[in-house]
Amino acid sequence: MKIGIRNLNLLTYFPMTVGLLLAGCKSQAKPAIAITQVPTAATGGPSQMEPIAGNVTNAKTGDQVVLYARSGVWWLQPLTDQPYTKVPADSHWKNLTHLGTEYAALLVEPGYKPASKAITLPAEGDGVLAVAVMKGSATAADTPPxxxxxxxxxxxxxxxxxxxxxxxxxxxxxxxxxxxxxxxxxxxxxxxxxxxxxxxxxxxxxxxxxxxxxxxxxxxxxxxxxxxxxxxxxxxxxxxxxxxxxxxxxxxxxxxxxxxxxxxxxxxxxxxxxxxxxxxxxxxxxxxxxxxxxxxxxxxxxxxxxxxxxxxxxxxxxxxxxxxxxxxxxxxxxxxxxxxxxxxxxxxxxxxxxxxxxx
CATH class of the missing domain: 2.60.120.200 (Jelly Rolls)
Known part of the structure; x- marks a missing residue:
């Protein structure tokens, strides 16, 4: 009981300090992104696209997802004139991508301008908040008719x-x-x-x-x-x-x-x-x-x-x-x-x- 009273007294005497500390911890939470649905690993090309999906945490309003598929180099997905994937209110994003051997999802700030192709992926910083990379699924694709x-x-x-x-x-x-x-x-x-x-x-x-x-x-x-x-x-x-x-x-x-x-x-x-x-x-x-x-x-x-x-x-x-x-x-x-x-x-x-x- 004494411990509870002591904690209560602290909150009573220093409410603003505690509130600022809590707010500071919350604002410093690091943004993160994950890929939860991974497309098939295959040679890139326009003849096939598959769904890709994931989620983000600690994203701010206006943050978006930028997708890449690796086929020799990293190619912006799903199209160069459609480079952004919106993050809905539930933080679970989804889109389509052309196939590649690896897939990358970047959580980016508003105004970030992605390259249409890249030898290496951008690192965190300069508008990139978080990066997730996964190898393509080994599931064999169905033979086309x-x-x-x-x-x-x-x-x-x-x-x-x-x-x-x-x-x-x-x-x-x-x-x-x-x-x-x-x-x-x-x-x-x-x-x-x-x-x-x-x-x-x-x-x-x-x-x-x-x-x-x-x-x-x-x-x-x-x-x-x-x-x-x-x-x-x-x-x-x-x-x-x-x-x-x-x-x-x-x-x-x-x-x-x-x-x-x-x-x-x-x-x-x-x-x-x-x-x-x-x-x-x-x-x-x-x-x-x-x-x-x-x-x-x-x-x-x-x-x-x-x-x-x-x-x-x-x-x-x-x-x-x-x-x-x-x-x-x-x-x-x-x-x-x-x-x-x-x-x-x-x-x-x-x-x-x-x-x-x-x-």
Whole structure:
């Protein structure tokens, strides 16, 4: 009883001192961050994304999380133009990340500007409050489904991907071939999310002539994007040996509905837009050293086919490495997510003729 009275007397005579001491201890509590859901360990690339989650302690209002995945170097996640993960009131954060061998989560102060890639992770200080690093999970990823089309073997995209510049869910049920052998790509809104479609060739082809015969794409709504392109998952830059045929109005009803591109698209001479009419269309690009020649035709580019548009790129043309042909259908920046109306594109055939070997 005497001890209790003595403690009470101390609080009575020194209430402000005790309060300041307690407040000081509380304000000096060190911020911390943890990763509680670790994605699979795998080679990096845009073809697959997985959830990552964790929690923070002693964070202040306005603090955010910055994520990195290691694939050779550390890459900012989930996208360079979406570098922050918000910390909700319950302190449990979550987001998507591309795959890597290791994952890092940084708790940062408001105004912190993360690098898009780094050889080494930032240390605590200069706006970084705490750092957590974990190796990827050893759980083996499921083997992606396959499909045959035009005499080639293709991989069907599943899970999450950002080929369209935003994270999208890809459903293997949205890519199939019909009795004629035509490839169908579908996107639809179900189970509370927008699901898209993508297939990729299982081998690299290199220099040569690529041809795609597409059923009427003029019906596609302004936000839909049908892409036929090359892409190298293992390339070390953001522009992964990519040349594109893209059929879209990019969300604006009065835009032209097609373009040929050598990435990066924002280069002054890297994009050429045109209008393609209704009906069956054929798109061709001839890839040669230092040159990419594109053509669009009505019909099947044989016999009575009529040329619609042609363009030749002679600068910034990539050289072959491990790129593969991809075809996808997605909704530009989720702009039609609320409509819930499905969309479908049909590719009748794909063919490739290798470039003649030099003597």
């Amino acid at each position: 396959g499909i045959q089309f035009s005499g080639y073997d293709w991989t069907v995209q599943t899970g999450m991907s950002d080929h369209g510049g935003q994270p999208y869910a890809y459903d293997s049920a949205n890519a199939w071939t019909d009795i004629k052998g035509y490839l169908h790509l579908r996107m639809d809104y179900r189970n509370g999310r927008w699901a898209c479609a993508e297939v990729s060739l299982q081998k690299s082809l290199g220099y040569g002539t690529y041809k795609f015969v597409v059923q009427d794409s003029a019906h596609l709504r302004p936000s839909a994007v049908l892409g036929m392109f090359t892409w190298d998952d293992a390339h070390s830059t953001n522009f992964r040996n990519e040349v594109d045929i893209e059929l879209s109005k990019w969300g604006k009803a009065d835009n032209l509905n097609a373009q040929f591109v050598v990435q990066p698209f924002y280069g002054p001479d890297n994009q050429s837009r045109f209008s393609t009419p209704a009906g069956v269309e054929t798109y061709v690009f001839q890839w040669a050293p230092g040159k990419a020649s594109f053509s669009a035709f009505t019909g099947e580019a044989a016999g009575q086919a009529k040329p619609v548009y042609e363009h030749v790129f002679q600068s910034g043309v990539p050289t072959p490495a491990n790129e593969k042909v991809h075809m996808d259908l997605y909704d530009f920046h989720h702009s039609e997510g609320l409509s819930g109306q499905p969309e479908e594109a049909i590719i009748e055939s794909f063919s490739f003729v290798p470039a003649p070997k030099a003597n």
